[in-house]
Amino acid sequence: MELETLLSHLHFDTDKVFPPDWQVDWEDAPLPYKLYRGLPSIPLTADIPLTLKKRESQYNPSLAELGHFLWYVYGLTQYSQSALTEGSRHQAVSFAQSLRRFVPSGGALYPNEIYVYAKLEDAPTGIYHYDAAHHRLILLREGNYDSYLSRSLGNGCDISQCFCTVFVSTVFWKNFYKYNNFSYRLQGLDAGALIGQFLEVANSMGFFTRVCYQFLDQSINHLLGLSGQEESVYAVLPLSIYRIINGGDIDLKGEEIISATELSREVPLLRHVSYNRSKRAIDYPLLKKLNEASMYETTQSFGEINKKDIIHSSIGTEMILLPFTESFSYDLGSVCRERHSPDTDFILGKVSLKQLSILLKDASSFSYQNDLDETTGNGETRVSLYGSFYNVEGIPNGAYSYNKRAHALQSIIEGDYRQYLQFGLTMPNVNLFQVPLCIHVVGDKDHLKRTLGYRGYRIQQMEAGILVQRLLLVSGALGMGGHPLLGFDANQCDKLYRIDSKGKTSLIQIPVGPYRPRAWLKGSLLS
Numbered sequence: 001m002e003l004e005t006l007l008s009h010l011h012f013d014t015d016k017v018f019p020p021d022w023q024v025d026w027e028d029a030p031l032p033y034k035l036y037r038g039l040p041s042i043p044l045t046a047d048i049p050l051t052l053k054k055r056e057s058q059y060n061p062s063l064a065e066l067g068h069f070l071w072y073v074y075g076l077t078q079y080s081q082s083a084l085t086e087g088s089r090h091q092a093v094s095f096a097q098s099l100r101r102f103v104p105s106g107g108a109l110y111p112n113e114i115y116v117y118a119k120l121e122d123a124p125t126g127i128y129h130y131d132a133a134h135h136r137l138i139l140l141r142e143g144n145y146d147s148y149l150s151r152s153l154g155n156g157c158d159i160s161q162c163f164c165t166v167f168v169s170t171v172f173w174k175n176f177y178k179y180n181n182f183s184y185r186l187q188g189l190d191a192g193a194l195i196g197q198f199l200e201v202a203n204s205m206g207f208f209t210r211v212c213y214q215f216l217d218q219s220i221n222h223l224l225g226l227s228g229q230e231e232s233v234y235a236v237l238p239l240s241i242y243r244i245i246n247g248g249d250i251d252l253k254g255e256e257i258i259s260a261t262e263l264s265r266e267v268p269l270l271r272h273v274s275y276n277r278s279k280r281a282i283d284y285p286l287l288k289k290l291n292e293a294s295m296y297e298t299t300q301s302f303g304e305i306n307k308k309d310i311i312h313s314s315i316g317t318e319m320i321l322l323p324f325t326e327s328f329s330y331d332l333g334s335v336c337r338e339r340h341s342p343d344t345d346f347i348l349g350k351v352s353l354k355q356l357s358i359l360l361k362d363a364s365s366f367s368y369q370n371d372l373d374e375t376t377g378n379g380e381t382r383v384s385l386y387g388s389f390y391n392v393e394g395i396p397n398g399a400y401s402y403n404k405r406a407h408a409l410q411s412i413i414e415g416d417y418r419q420y421l422q423f424g425l426t427m428p429n430v431n432l433f434q435v436p437l438c439i440h441v442v443g444d445k446d447h448l449k450r451t452l453g454y455r456g457y458r459i460q461q462m463e464a465g466i467l468v469q470r471l472l473l474v475s476g477a478l479g480m481g482g483h484p485l486l487g488f489d490a491n492q493c494d495k496l497y498r499i500d501s502k503g504k505t506s507l508i509q510i511p512v513g514p515y516r517p518r519a520w521l522k523g524s525l526l527s
Helices: 003-012 063-074 146-152 173-205 217-224 260-264 285-294 332-338 353-364 418-423 455-477 490-496
Strands: 035-037 041-043 078-084 094-100 112-118 126-131 136-142 164-171 231-240 273-275 319-321 383-389 398-403 408-414 437-444 504-513 520-524
Touching (some): 003 285, 063 173, 112 136, 112 173, 164 173, 173 231, 173 285, 217 260, 332 455, 353 455, 383 455, 418 490, 455 504
Antiparallel strands (some): 078 094, 078 520, 112 126, 112 164, 126 136, 164 231, 383 398, 383 437, 398 408
8 A cells, every 4th residue: 555545544444444354352451651661760759749839940850750750641540440331231241451650642542752861960971761661760771872872863952951852753563453554643642732731731830841743763763772763853852941842944955964874874773672552463554654653863854844834724614703711720630531522422512612722722722832833832733623513502503613813703503413423433432412612733745745745744744633632621720621532434524524625634634622521441651
């Protein structure tokens, strides 16, 4: 299968990305976290604060603070058990157990891992893996790698000013075993949700960061001891106590061209042993091919997205101005602890105009520094929000696009489209008749490939995931729940929003609304 065909099938013909005889080997499922064997470890404190506060100290954080940060971003936070029934009430009931984190993940499989380059006074400077299963750091490589990392980022960020740099990787097998080639779409979105949580926690603790999507893959993977065939880094996230982490003024095209192959020769190869439990892992050649096609060998491949590269589509003429409200704030720790993805738990309730206004404004206005554009962060221009609304105070039932600049809804078509959207679900695990807000994240149909090549696809999925995580947190703070869904008919939604001929497409669907408490057993893993 050609890569262009695969990317098309991932969105518009999802059945075709699965082999016709595909069966999930549940007994050989990998662990939802990575384990290293025989390496030095540094335990992190389990005394996690219930509320995150901005730090006032001008000194670099302690190891304990870094531990708090990592736990809120990607630590194991909850153990849950849910009852599964099929059909008749007289059938035997089975139970599903899962370990949860504060970020959503397709099938709760969490294909991403976190690595840390830490420079702290109370720990050796070096490269670590965050062992979420034991809430500890595993030392992979000791030493100072400021220069190596800065060059791997094309000298676009001053790593020497950062107390920590976080790497978000993807372990391909962790969700390929269930979703086959469809896992490639999930992996980018999951990484984006993790990055979204990273940005929220950094902001809550008073840290400053920059998301680097463009780097020399081979040199970064080599530094962490990753093969690139089984696991590869998707994003690099420097952390600093200083306000500006900026390399946007550097003209990479005019700088010395840096080669990943040459850079990798500066540090020795790592041969650490890790464990994932699976004994019969099968190959995933298309994922490897896509990942290789997305890699950058030299800094000459780095690109910048200009505003003229963004496809804008003017949908609808009638505009409904939304009320401007006071700055909305919430306790991140409390919202994270309460957040889950309702499915059969949704109950139809009326959504106030104020709630809708806050949800759309706060979810879409969270800008962040990145290496894709010439400003401090214009991610909201690359992905946008559309929605089908029912039973919203002061808003006629219908489909709308959200105009961020005007803070207004642009009407596309009026009517109740819950049945239309329900019939478009390929896996109807949510009753959309009980959902007042069905929101879609919309992006460029070409997946930024004109400027960034195949790397643009996974970057677009990550930016969609960042927006989804922000949407889920704000909806939770408003007393509602959201459930990200990929099992929907994108063609059908694109026709509803009249974007099918505008160079845009629906990337992910998020039903949002009130819900009742779920019947499950759950226990916090917070000591």
